[in-house]
Amino acid sequence: MSALTIARSGAQVVLIDENDQPGGQLCKQIHKFFGSKDHRAGVRGYRIATELLEDCAAAGVEILTDTVVFSIQDCTLGLAHRDDCFYLKAQAIILATGASENPLAFPGSTLPGVMGAGAAQTFVNLHRVLPGRRVLMVGGGNVGLIVSYQLLQAGAQVVGVVEALPRLSGYQVHAAKIKRAGVPIWTGHTVLEANGDQEVQEVTVAAVDDHFQPLPGSERTLAVDTICLAVGLTPLAELAWQAGCRFFYQSALGGQVPLHSVNMESTVPHIYVAGDMAGVEEASTALEEGTIAGLAAATAMGCSVPQAELEAAQERLASLRRGPFGDLRQRAKSELIKRWTDCHPGE
Ligand SMILES: Cc1cc2nc3c(=O)[nH]c(=O)nc-3n(C[C@H](O)[C@H](O)[C@H](O)COP(=O)(O)OP(=O)(O)OC[C@H]3O[C@@H](n4cnc5c(N)ncnc54)[C@H](O)[C@@H]3O)c2cc1C
Numbered sequence: 001m002s003a004l005t006i007a008r009s010g011a012q013v014v015l016i017d018e019n020d021q022p023g024g025q026l027c028k029q030i031h032k033f034f035g036s037k038d039h040r041a042g043v044r045g046y047r048i049a050t051e052l053l054e055d056c057a058a059a060g061v062e063i064l065t066d067t068v069v070f071s072i073q074d075c076t077l078g079l080a081h082r083d084d085c086f087y088l089k090a091q092a093i094i095l096a097t098g099a100s101e102n103p104l105a106f107p108g109s110t111l112p113g114v115m116g117a118g119a120a121q122t123f124v125n126l127h128r129v130l131p132g133r134r135v136l137m138v139g140g141g142n143v144g145l146i147v148s149y150q151l152l153q154a155g156a157q158v159v160g161v162v163e164a165l166p167r168l169s170g171y172q173v174h175a176a177k178i179k180r181a182g183v184p185i186w187t188g189h190t191v192l193e194a195n196g197d198q199e200v201q202e203v204t205v206a207a208v209d210d211h212f213q214p215l216p217g218s219e220r221t222l223a224v225d226t227i228c229l230a231v232g233l234t235p236l237a238e239l240a241w242q243a244g245c246r247f248f249y250q251s252a253l254g255g256q257v258p259l260h261s262v263n264m265e266s267t268v269p270h271i272y273v274a275g276d277m278a279g280v281e282e283a284s285t286a287l288e289e290g291t292i293a294g295l296a297a298a299t300a301m302g303c304s305v306p307q308a309e310l311e312a313a314q315e316r317l318a319s320l321r322r323g324p325f326g327d328l329r330q331r332a333k334s335e336l337i338k339r340w341t342d343c344h345p346g347e
Pocket of ligand 1: 019025032070274281284
């Protein structure tokens with residue numbers, strides 16, 4: 001979204017992605033998004049990615065795929081493409097590198113068959129390969145619920161979803177779909193251990209008390225060949241660390257996140273941040289942050305950007321964070337912006 005916004009403002013843009021198709025998580029999201037029309041409700045995630053890429057191509061964005069950014073210094077990026085390595089100097093850089101899945105350590109967690117839910121989603125939706133036939137999902141947030149449903153659609157049996165919290169953090173609409181398909185959801189439960197000879201063959205889960213300690217006698221052992229972990233995401237912000245950006249820990253946003261202004265500028269001049277790497281949220285918020293970062297970077301490079309456009313994007317972003325689901329994230333973001341402002345007195 002940033003690349004498109006800047007290109008439409010008249011600047012030259014290079015979009016770099018390590019995959020053979022840019023679009024990030026959207027490329028593997030086969031479900032229809034919901035929310036408002038402004039945020040493409042009713043459109044499937046991968047379609048959103050395709051539309052954005054078509055718009056980028058039409059706006060003249062140069063797209064480098066299969067290219068990893070491995071370094072960043074003084075607005076110069078180090079790039080690796082297959083056997084080549086080269087450098088690119090930019091007037092402004094927008095980092096939108098996403099997030100990585102959190103692991104969970106338990107006896108047997110290194111056995112083949114234990115994987116991130118996002119990895120299972122990549123198997124099924126991108127490569128059309130079932131990672132296993134009998135799956136336990138660990139984590140009842142939106143990722144765990146959505147991937148459970150997609151595994152069912154692909155023909156796997158989901159033997160259950162365990163969630164350590166007393167209630168699910170994912171949306172009811174996603175939980176209802178898998179409940180209707182007969183998948184048991186065990187809240188207040190965790191995974192104790194996985195066992196198997198060469199790979200996962202069974203898993204033991206148990207209820208937990210208020211301190212997340214297993215309750216003796218509540219153990220149950222299930223035959224599975226796959227255990228998917230959907231226990232949160234951590235911002236993938238190494239490039240921002242390398243660039244010297246200042247960070248602050250915000251658990252509501254996934255951990256250490258770069259401080260940024262209301263316009264998504266980091267504490268290092270000319271470097272902007274957007275999306276999950278600036279705090280794990282949703283595609284809709286990532287798109288709006290990308291728009292804001294793009295408009296701000298274009299303005300800083302001397303392009304003429306109507307102030308009203310920036311304000312409208314900021315208002316749309318604020319509206320996404322209103323209400324019970326967004327409130328915690330809104331407060332965490334306000335703290336980041338306040339700390340950024342403290343580093344830039346007078347701005
Ligand atoms: C299962 C699942 C379901 C979801 N469902 C919804 C939903 O219904 N609605 C919603 O709003 N959100 C949903 N989300 C969340 C949404 O997908 C993310 O919030 C959004 O994709 C974040 O966008 P992003 O651009 O910040 O990161 P990403 O989409 O992760 O994109 C980052 C890109 O940067 C690339 N990259 C990273 N590092 C480098 C590097 N060094 N060099 C080159 N390239 C690099 C990555 O490969 C990737 O392509 C869902 C997420 C998951 C996992």
